[in-house]
Amino acid sequence: MLQTFFILGFWRKSMQFYNVAKILTTHGLDGEVKVALITDFPEQRFSSGSKLALKDDHERELTVKSGRPFKQFWLVKFNEITDIDQAERLRGKILVVSEENQQELPEGVYYYRDILNCDVIDNQNGEFLGKIVDIQSPGANDVWLVQEDSGNEYWIPYIKDVVKKVDVDQKKVYVELMEGLHDED
Incomplete structure (x- = not known):
């Protein structure tokens, strides 16, 4: 199965950071927070020991103590956040991961940023x-x-019937368009 992954990014201090979640609210009294996902890899992003930062404060690194799914959200506890008052100050903040802490994707799987602005070439x-x-x-x-x-x-x-080859290094996608996909006037 071919897959692409959505991840937003921005530059700061010559290092790329990518949004992974938005902190919605606190959960309980010990500093746990409820987050809305902006990543396709919550199991990795919120595993114990993962390093995250805040979008507007990269100097403040947060280390995940634990993370678990909760309805359509995730509950995350950080080593550095020990009570509800500290967690409350994170409400509305965006959690980011640095490029160096991102995982390598398997063959045939791409981040959206790798596909956007690629030239589309007729494979024939x-x-x-x-x-x-x-x-x-x-x-x-x-x-x-x-x-x-x-x-x-x-x-x-x-899908494999349409996208025949993706060359992210050359920013080219080779396709074979099925009838009806591209109606010319």
Whole structure:
């Protein structure tokens, strides 16, 4: 199964950081917080010993003591946060992971940032078809929005029958469009 992963990023002090969760509220009295996920890897991001930071304060590193799923959210406890008052000050903050603390993805799996702005190339004749400008995850597979030089746009599914090769180093995606995917006027 082909997969791409959503992760937002921003630069600070020449190091890349990526959003992983938003702290919603406190949970209990011992400093545990409830977070909304912005990552596809909560088991890794919130495993004991994981290092995270706050989006607006990278100097303050937080070490995960424990993390566990809770309904559609996660509950996370940090070594540095020991009571509800400290946890309350984190409400609304975005947790980030540094590029150096990100995991390597398996073959055929990509971060959205690797796919966005890739040139889309016809695998049969090498013709440039456009650039990938958006990615959506509506269900079983992602769909990628291709924008032509003319400004016209169309969606392609990220499935093996359509996407034949992804070369993130060269920022190129080779495709074979099925009938009806790209209607030319």
